[in-house]
Amino acid sequence: xxxxxxxLGLIGGSLLRALAAxxxxxxxxxxxxxxxxxxxxxxxxxxxxxxxxxAGSELTALAVPLPVLPEVIPQLAGADGLVTDVTSVxxxxxxxxxxxxxxxxxxxxxxxGKETSGFAASEKDLFAGCAWVLCLExxxxxxxxxxxxxRLFTGMGARVVPVTAAEHDTAAAQISHVPHLxxxxxxxxxxxxPLAGALGAGSFRDGTRVAATRPELTAAMCGGNRDAVRTExxxxxxxxxxxxxxxxxxxxxxxxxxxxxxGAQARRAWPATPGRPEKVPATTxxxxxxxxxxxxxxSVGDTDVVALRPEAALRPESxxxxx
Amino acid sequence: xxxxxxxLGLIGGSLLRALAAxxxxxxxxxxxxxxxxxxxxxxxxxxxxxxxxxAGSELTALAVPLPVLPEVIPQLAGADGLVTDVTSVxxxxxxxxxxxxxxxxxxxxxxxGKETSGFAASEKDLFAGCAWVLCLExxxxxxxxxxxxxRLFTGMGARVVPVTAAEHDTAAAQISHVPHLxxxxxxxxxxxxPLAGALGAGSFRDGTRVAATRPELTAAMCGGNRDAVRTExxxxxxxxxxxxxxxxxxxxxxxxxxxxxxGAQARRAWPATPGRPEKVPATTxxxxxxxxxxxxxxSVGDTDVVALRPEAALRPESxxxxx
Numbered sequence: 001x002x003x004x005x006x007x008l009g010l011i012g013g014s015l016l017r018a019l020a021a022x023x024x025x026x027x028x029x030x031x032x033x034x035x036x037x038x039x040x041x042x043x044x045x046x047x048x049x050x051x052x053x054x055a056g057s058e059l060t061a062l063a064v065p066l067p068v069l070p071e072v073i074p075q076l077a078g079a080d081g082l083v084t085d086v087t088s089v090x091x092x093x094x095x096x097x098x099x100x101x102x103x104x105x106x107x108x109x110x111x112x113g114k115e116t117s118g119f120a121a122s123e124k125d126l127f128a129g130c131a132w133v134l135c136l137e138x139x140x141x142x143x144x145x146x147x148x149x150x151r152l153f154t155g156m157g158a159r160v161v162p163v164t165a166a167e168h169d170t171a172a173a174q175i176s177h178v179p180h181l182x183x184x185x186x187x188x189x190x191x192x193x194p195l196a197g198a199l200g201a202g203s204f205r206d207g208t209r210v211a212a213t214r215p216e217l218t219a220a221m222c223g224g225n226r227d228a229v230r231t232e233x234x235x236x237x238x239x240x241x242x243x244x245x246x247x248x249x250x251x252x253x254x255x256x257x258x259x260x261x262x263g264a265q266a267r268r269a270w271p272a273t274p275g276r277p278e279k280v281p282a283t284t285x286x287x288x289x290x291x292x293x294x295x296x297x298x299s300v301g302d303t304d305v306v307a308l309r310p311e312a313a314l315r316p317e318s319x320x321x322x323x
Numbered sequence: 324x325x326x327x328x329x330x331l332g333l334i335g336g337s338l339l340r341a342l343a344a345x346x347x348x349x350x351x352x353x354x355x356x357x358x359x360x361x362x363x364x365x366x367x368x369x370x371x372x373x374x375x376x377x378a379g380s381e382l383t384a385l386a387v388p389l390p391v392l393p394e395v396i397p398q399l400a401g402a403d404g405l406v407t408d409v410t411s412v413x414x415x416x417x418x419x420x421x422x423x424x425x426x427x428x429x430x431x432x433x434x435x436g437k438e439t440s441g442f443a444a445s446e447k448d449l450f451a452g453c454a455w456v457l458c459l460e461x462x463x464x465x466x467x468x469x470x471x472x473x474r475l476f477t478g479m480g481a482r483v484v485p486v487t488a489a490e491h492d493t494a495a496a497q498i499s500h501v502p503h504l505x506x507x508x509x510x511x512x513x514x515x516x517p518l519a520g521a522l523g524a525g526s527f528r529d530g531t532r533v534a535a536t537r538p539e540l541t542a543a544m545c546g547g548n549r550d551a552v553r554t555e556x557x558x559x560x561x562x563x564x565x566x567x568x569x570x571x572x573x574x575x576x577x578x579x580x581x582x583x584x585x586g587a588q589a590r591r592a593w594p595a596t597p598g599r600p601e602k603v604p605a606t607t608x609x610x611x612x613x614x615x616x617x618x619x620x621x622s623v624g625d626t627d628v629v630a631l632r633p634e635a636a637l638r639p640e641s642x643x644x645x646x
Contacts, residue, residue, distance in 0.1 A: 111524050131522055161521060171519040174512045179530040182505050185562045187586035189497045189555075190593065194617030194633060196494040197593055198484060199454055201434045206529040207502040211590040215583035216576075223576035230570050232512075237563055239508045240556060247553050253539075253546035260538035263510035267534040270513065270520055294517030310517060 001025070001152065004053035004060040004081075006072060008035050010114060011086050012063025013122025016044055018156045021124045029053040031064075035119050042119075050075035057081050059152070061108075066224050069093065073100045082145050084108045088172060089225040090135050090165035104142060106149050107135040107165060109172075110158065128157035131296060136162045138284050147282060151300040159296035159308075162287035166228075173228035178236060180210050180218045181229075187211035272310030280307045324348070324475065327376035327383040327404075329395060331358050333437060334409050335386025336445025339367055341479045344447045352376040354387075358442050365442075373398035380404050382475070384431075389547050392416065396423045405468050407431045411495060412548040413458050413488035427465060429472050430458040430488060432495075433481065451480035454619060459485045461607050470605060474623040482619035482631075485610035489551075496551040501559060503533050503541045504552075510534035595633030603630045 001024045005016045008030040016039065019026045028039050029047045040046045047053035054060045054076050062085040064072055069085065073096065076083065082104045085093055090107045097105040112130040114121055132153045136146050150160045163171070187208040190197035196204075210218075222229045239259075246255035272294055280286050280297075282304050290297070295309025324347045328339045331353040339362065342349045351362050352370045363369045370376035377383045377399050385408040387395055392408065396419065399406065405427045408416055413430045420428040435453040437444055455476045459469055473483045486494070510531040513520035519527075533541075545552050562582075569578035595617055603609050603620075605627050613620070618632025 111522055113525065131524075133522065159521075161518070163518060167518060168522075171516060171522050174509075174516065174519045175523040175527040179509055179526040181563065181566050182509065183526070183530060183590075184583045184586035185559050185566070186497075186502055186505065187590040187593075188562070189559075191585050191589045193494060193497060194595075195484070195486060195490060195615055196497045197589070197595060197633075198482075198614075198617040198619060199434055199456065199491075199494050200498040200593065201454075202436065203502040203506070203533045204498040206532045207506060208586070208590050208593075209529045210526045211583075211586045213587065215580045215587050218583050218587075219576045219579040222570065223579055226570045226575045230567055233563060233567050233570075236508050236512075237560055237567075239511070240504065240560055240563075243504050243508070244553055244556050244560075247545065247549045247556075252549045253542045256542040256546055257538045260507045260534075260541050262514050263507035263531070263534045264536065264538050264541075266514045266520070267506075267510040267531050270510075270523065270531075272517075272520060291521075292518055294521040296521060310520075 001059060001148075002057045003027075003152075004029070004047070004057040006030075006050050006053055006060060006062050007064035007068075008039050008119045008122070009063065010117045010119075010121050010126070011110060011112065012061070013039065013119040014112070014124065014126035015061055015063060015086070017122055017124035018127055019152075020044065022155050024152075027053045027057065030119070031068075038119050051079070054079040054081065059084065059149075061086065066093070066220065069096055073097065073102060076102065080104075082106065082148065084149055086110055087224075088176070088221055090133070090168045091227075092224060094135070094137070094165045104145055106141055106145050107133075107168075108149065108153070109133040109168060110153075125157070127153070130158055131161050132158035133161045133163055133168050135165045135168060136284055136287055136291075137164055138288075141284075143282075143284060147300055150297055150305070154297060154299050159298065161291050161296045163291040164288065167292070169225050169228040170232065173225055173232040177222045177225055177229045178232050180213065181222065181233065182236075183208045183211035184218070274308035275311040277306050277308060279304045324382060324471075325380045326350075326475075327352070327370070327380035329353075329373050329376055329383060329385050330387035330391075331362050331442045331445070332386065333440045333442075333444050333449070334433060334435065335384070336362065336442040337435070337447065337449035338384055338386060338409070340445055340447035341450055342475075343367065345478050347475075350376045350380065353442070354391075361442050374402070377402040377404065382407065382472075384409065389416070389543065392419055396420065396425060399425065403427075405429065405471065407472055409433055410547075411499070411544055413456070413491045414550075415547060417458070417460070417488045427468055429464055429468050430456075430491075431472065431476070432456040432491060433476075448480075450476070453481055454484050455481035456484045456486055456491050458488045458491060459607055459610055459614075460487055461611075464607075466605075466607060470623055473620055473628070477620060477622050482621065484614050484619045486614040487611065490615070492548050492551040493555065496548055496555040500545045500548055500552045501555050503536065504545065504556065505559075506531045506534035507541070597631035598634040600629050600631055602627045 005028045027045045036046045059082045066087045110132045249255040297305045299306045328351045339351045359369045382405045389410045433455045572578040620628045622629045
């Protein structure tokens, strides 16, 4: 497949390497000339512009930060290939593509990262075993295009997760964006109380690790997904208030246990052990059901896909009632 | 020094080993006969009762869980040595000792832990480099007794942190108890949304790690320190609501950054780099000032102690106003 990768940082650079390693015909571009030189020196074909990279490509992968997308998208005008992206928020990008009249778009989000960034940190195996969200909107996404991308990314070893943009954004708020806000709130405590900093051990270390992220990056992530982040943050504030209510009771220890049990069970069972590989019909509804159950696609056939999903689904109802 | 250690789990067993290694004359006791046998087999002198262990000891260290203390303390009646403990909450234990008429008590809390528990997991070096809170109450704690314990624990390589019980309990709520509640709230999200569990990566993994703790243990910790936990939890809920307010603004990204910056600076500077060793007068006020500034005692002389404290104190005022 002829693929253009625009933006050659950690994710884009790794995608360029992974696609080339899988035998695809890749062309890269980056706005930074030193990055272009580094990629050329690594042996890749590098175009002189976004339009130059996209021209003649069957797929253009936009691996630029969210705030840069509005500048880059208009430069695709005239190219008629498929377009995907890798940003961490999917609803706003979907809106952006519609606003710019990009017809063949399938949003993506590889859940891969490292402490380091830039083309120098990129590696061809970054996506092996990583979850790669691939958005599938009923009555909107071209199903053939979706399968093309699912085949491409599973071919690189990624776990392709079929979800709607809205479902992705809610899940991302829950497992990434709100946890960053929690970590920031916990970390700030030691500013006014150095004693607490001196006593902090494992639970402080782990609970605050991502608070060290550059504030501008965390703010961009959360602000870019603000509707979902607000909704999930409000819900969690309610959960914390219920815990506080339990502490007010006559027997705070017994009252608090039920508020902790489901989280403990869930965390011990995480990450889920996949069950046996199963064939899932290649239809929008079957694939969205797979994603909602915590499953993912491992390879793509003509009429069905091979999928894995968690071995034992959590049973909140029965657990809630257990002693 | 003749020391009795009551309760030979991870902490008590390690204390028995560390004191013996430092040349002290130790006697142990545990309510569980198999644990007593294991400790005897490891070469330790083991008494047949709490009173038998405490009799003739200059110090009795109670290394039993908080709920067990009310049963154990009355068994010390008649013994006139110094008493300390190792539980994770200090105000309630101080009240308990007063209620039982224990005169010579200095509360302690070694911030040491492992994933494993029990005598089999104990090791003589568990406390090397760990913070060991040693409570110092103005007009209440016998200063000579405090120095005796500080000498004992610094001799095992621990960093002795002088604080009041109330200051300890606030700090423990901030850096351990409330982080456990945050982790539980975050972990429970994936019960209703398996998709989120499938997408969870580093920030979810670390932010929820301690949610896997047995719910009864977390509830006992938080319930045992409920006044401080409620106060700190309410304050943090307020911080999260301010972040939510920032997300409501016209420019959520810019509005959120100031709410993240102090936490990011604090987390990057944690754990603090200690400055040069300094001599601190051995007075209650000087030692409490040391603890409040995030410092600790490394060795104890006759009229002063050698101490370390963070090299550069965080400066919240100037940072708050920086661009």
